[in-house]
Amino acid sequence: MNWLDKLERKFGRYAIRNLPLYIVMLYAIGVVLNIMTKGSYYYYVALNPYMILHGQVWRLLGFLIVPPNANIIFIIFVLMFYYSIGESLVQVWGAFRFNMYIFLGVIATIAASFIVYFIYPSTMIFMDTFYLNLSMFLAYATIFPEMRVYLSGIVPVKVKWLAWVDVALLAYNFMTGNIGSKVAIVVSLLNFLLFYISSRNYKRVSPKEIQRKRAYRKASSAVSNKPYRHKCAVCGKTELDDPDLEFRYCSKCNGNYEYCNEHLFTHTHVK
Template sequence: MKWIIKMERKYGRYAIRNLSAYIIALYAAGYLMELLSPNILGWLTLEPAYILRGQVWRLVSWILIPPDSLDIFTIIMLYFYYSVGNTLEKTWGAFRYNLYIFSGVLFTVIGAFILYGILRMQYPSSVIPSVGSAFSTYYISMSILLAFTATYPDAEVLLYFFIPIKMKWLGIVYGIFIVINFINSGWSGKVVIIASLLNFIVFFLSTRNLKRYSPKEQKRRHDFKKATAPTRVKNGQVTRHKCAVCGRTELDGDNLEFRFCSKCDGNYEYCQDHLFTHEHIRRS
């Protein structure tokens, strides 16, 4: 999008390089803090009620809370998230990867305050249940994997270092888990999931060419495939050329010549009789 390009030109030099390594380092610090003082994590959660009372460090300290208990499988998954995140940074550039991660953090904070506001309206004179434990970096980490899947769907990775699997299948499995969690959650849980994955939703929609799904575009693609479909003969031979106007192929005459038109939008091929006389096809 154009506004991202403008921002990158203006603020790209401030982007944090190798951001995934810093994310893993924050998790390591969180595990260490939990080991030294298990109760300290309660002071780090994203709790809007306490933030409004002056505990403003909670706006960012919740990032220190690690996604799960530390074991060998968690270490493997953190390494996996680091690898795919590092690849995304190299593909997108440091600024856009920073924007993706920090927008996920920002949307999560906004979601926490929205949930707190809804609960405050529902229980104006009661003690509002804690919402901080519901918000974590779990879905932000998940958004990194989903973004990698959308960028490299056919890339093959070794899950747990020995299970070969294509990213599109892994992304589908994770997507199913998210949908199941969304369906089985209450409305507060739905707010958490949407807020935490909103950066991926925005990324996915902004990188899709939604125009191609319009009825007009679908009809144009159907007409193009029909006009340029190869002719099959009895012996199973497939023709290499076909005129988009008259439908003739190289099998209709030894002297026929075919050329693609550089002024038509698409791979339209014409015989010598219609190369200069056809009406150019333009995408609206």
């Protein structure tokens, strides 16, 4: 059992279940502000340690509304894509692990900005969630390498190739960027590597498997209120707690251990 398993057993019930939706909603607010202020809002919400230490404490969370950089025509599709990425990661990792990935990334980004500021106080730093979003996409591409996306709605490209482009972009930005960019890149990659190592036993999931799981949850949403027939061996939830939960037995565990859809791929096998 690794450190994530231990934390999930203790605090898993506090996880935000719809975090991908809330992330996209925050970005939508940023899009509206961007239109209303013609982009100038960024300099009032971006993560800036100097401004925070001089009273603008809202920047500690305000930078979370800065949306991915995209043309206003395509921003809706970009936000839908990020929502899909988040939901897919929740399907494989579970809500708690996805929460941990995002919140650790946010905390690490804030910490990194202050470290850079205290080392180089003369450097003007403005940071947002750009590299955190890239690290989330890398996690998605690692689990769903064969998934296809359509560039400009026309050209199909597998996400694993886009991930390599992102890696090249990170390398270029690291070599040419300022100290703030370099630290932000290192932090985002450390977050990705931390979860990759902790989750290296997860199997890669095909798009068809995700669609099948979603269809099953919809079909099983009318579970009646009677003594439960299924119970997760990790979190203890039953179909009475959430009628949308899907339960499966693990063939790799020694015994009849049943798991909900959040822990089917993330539990420690019983030997």
